[in-house]
Amino acid sequence: MQKPQPPDKYSRSGTYKLTCPECNKVYIGQTGRSFTQRFKEHRNAFKSNRNTSNYAKHALEQLHPFGPIQDTMQVLQYQRKGTHLNTIERFFIYKEFSINNHLNDKFNITPNRIFEALLKPSNNSPNSQPPTNTRPAEEQ
Ligand SMILES: [Zn+2]
Numbered sequence: 001m002q003k004p005q006p007p008d009k010y011s012r013s014g015t016y017k018l019t020c021p022e023c024n025k026v027y028i029g030q031t032g033r034s035f036t037q038r039f040k041e042h043r044n045a046f047k048s049n050r051n052t053s054n055y056a057k058h059a060l061e062q063l064h065p066f067g068p069i070q071d072t073m074q075v076l077q078y079q080r081k082g083t084h085l086n087t088i089e090r091f092f093i094y095k096e097f098s099i100n101n102h103l104n105d106k107f108n109i110t111p112n113r114i115f116e117a118l119l120k121p122s123n124n125s126p127n128s129q130p131p132t133n134t135r136p137a138e139e140q
Pocket of ligand 1: 023
């Protein structure tokens, strides 16, 4: 049984992620129009070999498939057009940069403490903490 998608999933605006179906590299983008419309632009760039989309460029250069919208485009955050959108986009790009899995070469990454804090592994993770319990006791 296929789970039916809400029909308006791509009809809104916000921040999105395109994942290459071949190598899982990602492109983060934002649109103040509909996701569908933005996806069509990426696809048109791919079909006409125009250098207007990093995602299309990647697919063309690496000979990777472009993929249908349901498989490649993921909505990260619904947002209306505005300044807030830029922050969210930057955050998601930052996140992909931190794991070196991005196609956003135009993005100028600068250290961002808030983003770092948000991306820090949870304290419950066993590998994220130094082995403090092996130190000799220093209380006096
Ligand atoms: Zn790829």
